[in-house]
Amino acid sequence: MVWHLQGGSPMARNQGGAQLSFLIVSLVGMVVLCFVVFQQNSDINASDNALAAAEGEVASKEDKIREQSIEIYGLRVLIHGNSETSVPVPEIEAMIEKSGGDIATARGSSSSREYESLTEMYDDSIDTIRFLNNELQSQRSAAEAKDNEYQEVVTSKSNLGSQLNEEIDSLRSQLNDMQVQLEQSRTRAREESASLREEVERLVQDNSATVYKLQRDLSISENLLQRSNDRIEELKREIVREQTFAMVEPDGEVLKVSEELGKAWINLGSKARLRRGLVFDVFAYQKGGKRISKGRVEVLSVQDQFSEVAILENLDRFNPISTGDMIASPFYDQNDVPMFVFAGDSATNGRYSIEDMKRKIELFGGVVSDEVHLNTDYIVAVKGYEDSDEYGLARDLGVTILRETELLDFIDF
Structure with a gap:
């Protein structure tokens, strides 16, 4: 009994410790809960601030969109009038697409540029207008220079025309003087011609006998000359007779x-x-x-x-x-190899063709050529040789004519 009064029972002590632990855990949980609530409040405030900033940015962009819409509407009105529905967007796009080639052509370039908007096209159009204006000024300057040069040429031609007129007047005066002198010369010539005609008639009458004798002597001389020419031709034919x-x-x-x-x-x-x-x-x-x-x-x-x-x-x-x-x-020449040329169309011996006879000649040490030269030794005359160019040239050059039968005497045994 005394033990219970002094220290209490063990069960009572355990219950008191449990309550104390529960109290401590509750306090810790409350602290954590307060921290979580505070943190969530901070996140909510940050989200509210971000939302407010986003709403402000959206409002700013909406203002810009309204401003750009107003500008676009103004451009549409400026280009196509007040009706928004009358803006031909496909036609504008086609115009932008075509303007690249037109601007390149105006600048003298072969590469066409593609534009994305009227603004880009506007900038290049302004530059192109400046370029064309400079070209126009250059052409005007060149035209003025050409005009000045033309004026100088006209002035020079005018001066030259005056000089030519003066020279023409001088030449006309000289021509008139020469015509007068020519007429005087003609008169003197007619007088001298009449005098000479009379002199000739007198000489003809005095020398008619002499003229007749000279004509007769001339006829005799011409006959003798003709006979001499005929004899010369005959001697020529004998000289070039067939060898x-x-x-x-x-x-x-x-x-x-x-x-x-x-x-x-x-x-x-x-x-x-x-x-x-x-x-x-x-x-x-x-x-x-x-x-x-x-x-x-x-x-x-x-x-x-x-x-x-x-x-x-x-x-x-x-x-x-x-x-x-x-x-x-014909196959022997102690100074050179004999050369043969065939004249005619075909062989007549019945045993050898022209090609066979050529091979025989080469076998016996001769040389066969297709044309007559100064060093040709023999012309082999086969059928039709009289009408060949080789035979005529051989006669003129004095080349020896070897008949087909004579050739066979040396190669056919």
């Missing part, structure tokens, strides 16, 4: 003949640029210089000073190839 292979100078001669072996030896060797396989025509000269063909020989072997040949043909067994006979070949 044939029978007229070619000999290349060498036969030194020795062996009828048993069918061989002979000639005076041409390697020093004379002779080669094996070459065929020569063998001939002899008779009295009067006539040339008689006796046969053909072919070179078998070549020494320095002479060569051995085979007798291919004796044309006359009673007049065979013998010592001292001459030899000649």
Whole structure:
């Protein structure tokens, strides 16, 4: 009992501590609640201030919009009148779009600018007007300079015209004087002509016999001159007569003949640029210089000073190839390679064409050309050669004419 009175019971002490803790927690909660309320009041005040500022800004923008609307309306009235519905917006946009090219053209530029509004177009339009005004002033200055130059030229021409008029008057005066002198000269000339005519008639009568004799002598001289010209033409034709292979100078001669072996030896060797396989025509000269063909020989072997040949043909067994006979070949020239030119259209031998004969000539050491030159050695005459230009030129140049049959004697064996 005494214990309860002095210290109280443990349960009572626990209840008092719990109440105290609850009181402390309540106080802390109230403090936190007050802080939260204060903070929310601050946020509300800040939001109210921001809202008021936004409302003020909106009001300011609305004022600007009203001002711009008034300006736009004023521009519309200025451009299109008082009716707002009469503003052709598409036409204005088309005008703005077209104005870029027009302004560029006015400034002499090839690049067109695109405008977003009438304000941009207005600024460039003002600049373009200034530019065109400057150009106009420049053109006016140039025109004034040209006008001054023209006035100077007119003044100069006027002075020159005065000088020319004075010169014309002087020339007219001189012309009149010359006409007077000319008339006087004509009168004297007529008088002298009449006098000379009388003198001529007298001389003709006195010298008629002399004139007749001179005319007769002149006629005789003309006849003699014509005969001389005819003789000269005849001699010319004889000089340029056709040069044939029978007229070619000999290349060498036969030194020795062996009828048993069918061989002979000639005076041409390697020093004379002779080669094996070459065929020569063998001939002899008779009295009067006539040339008689006796046969053909072919070179078998070549020494320095002479060569051995085979007798291919004796044309006359009673007049065979013998010592001292001459030899000649169109394929032999100890100084140069012989050159051939064909004249005519086609071959007539029936065995070789013109192309075949050309290859044969080259095989035997000759050269074939398409045109006649000064160094051409032989003209090969085939069918139709008389009408060819090559034949006519060869005759004029004195080139040797080689008949088709004569050529075959040297390449066809």
